[in-house]
Amino acid sequence: MKQTVLFQPVVAVAIIILSASVLVLGDVEARQQGDPQATVMTACTACHSTRRICDNLGEKDREEWTRTVTEMVSRGADVAGQDIAAVAEYLANLEPGSEPVCR
Ligand code: HEC
Numbered sequence: 001m002k003q004t005v006l007f008q009p010v011v012a013v014a015i016i017i018l019s020a021s022v023l024v025l026g027d028v029e030a031r032q033q034g035d036p037q038a039t040v041m042t043a044c045t046a047c048h049s050t051r052r053i054c055d056n057l058g059e060k061d062r063e064e065w066t067r068t069v070t071e072m073v074s075r076g077a078d079v080a081g082q083d084i085a086a087v088a089e090y091l092a093n094l095e096p097g098s099e100p101v102c103r
Contacts, residue, residue, distance in 0.1 A: 036090035
């Protein structure tokens with residue numbers, strides 16, 4: 001009986017720690033798999049704010065965004081070559097004023 005009383009809080013703490021690490025790992029995975037929004041909000045804010053990107057939402061199409069992102073990568077943006085298309089697609093599909101690019 002006494003063991004059960006002790007056991008429950010230990011299990012509860014273990015469950016909390018486990019779910020927290022699943023959340024953290026899930027986030028890292030999203031970034032590694034090239035979640036385009038996460039990539040934009042990290043890689044594209046190294047040199048300038050997202051203001052420059054926000055100003056171009058609805059202006060550039062997918063092709064123009066591909067050119068812009070490729071140019072930013074050549075300047076040093078940390079976007080993997082295989083993620084450029086997904087980032088361009090993501091930006092081309094954002095409505096002007098979209099969060100979190102525009103705040
Ligand atoms: C290594 C620094 C650096 C990083 C990282 C960077 N940029 Fe830039 N970006 C610049 C500089 C410098 C300019 C201004 C030069 C210009 O206007 O051509 C600029 C200008 C821009 C412009 C406005 C000019 C245009 O071509 O439309 C956009 C849009 C832009 N960046 C988007 C992005 C995106 C999207 C990313 C992430 C993939 C990114 N930037 C990451 C340096 C960077």
